[in-house]
Amino acid sequence: MCHIKLLNWDRAIEYCQRAIEIDPTCSKSWYRYAYSAEKQTDYVKANECCDRALAVDPNNSATKQLQATIQMRLSTAMRFGCSGCV
Secondary structure, eight states: OHHHHTTOHHHHHHHHHHHHHHOTTOHHHHHHHHHHHHHTTOHHHHHHHHHHHHHHOTTOHHHHHHHHHHHHHHHHHHHTTOGGGO
């Protein structure tokens, strides 16, 4: 979490991946991974992480909201041809 607050997205993702290796059913780790990937404009990975978080906790409103934002950005990126974003 501290790497997210410091806007250190690479390290945040690294720690999320470690947490997921330990407990792949932790929706909070998937959410933080999605959030960090979205900040790096890796919308495909972010969307996948949201899917994984929602598979564990389907009623998580924060994850649903994040995924809606990611899907909107992914759609926009595809429409304008941002190949690095998808």
